[in-house]
Amino acid sequence: MCILNTAEFCLDNECLVDDVSALLNQLQDQRDILTKQLDSLTNFLVKMGVENEKEQRDVDLLKGFMKGIANIFGNPVSPKIAP
Numbered sequence: 001m002c003i004l005n006t007a008e009f010c011l012d013n014e015c016l017v018d019d020v021s022a023l024l025n026q027l028q029d030q031r032d033i034l035t036k037q038l039d040s041l042t043n044f045l046v047k048m049g050v051e052n053e054k055e056q057r058d059v060d061l062l063k064g065f066m067k068g069i070a071n072i073f074g075n076p077v078s079p080k081i082a083p
Contacts, residue, residue: 003023003026003027003030006023006026010023040068040072041072044065044069044072048065
C-alpha cells in the first residue's frame with residue numbers, strides 16, 4: 001500500500017501495530033530520499049550561482065546543471081541558456 005492509502009486506511013479503520021510500523025518505515029524511507037534530493041539540489045544551486053556570476057560563463061556546464069536539477073525532479077529536459 002502507498003503511504004497515502006495506508007494513512008487514509010488508518011484514519012477510517014483501526015490500524016494494527018504492524019500497519020503503523022510499516023507506515024513509519026515508508027515515511028522514513030521517503031524522508032531519506034527527499035533529503036538526498038534536497039542535498040543534490042542545494043549543491044547544484046551553489047555551483048550554478050558561482051558559474052552564472054562569472055564573466056565568461058560556461059553555457060554547457062550551466063546546461064548540465066539544469067539537466068541535473070530536472071533529473072532530481074524526474075523531468076528530464078534540454079534547457080536553452082543564452083551565453
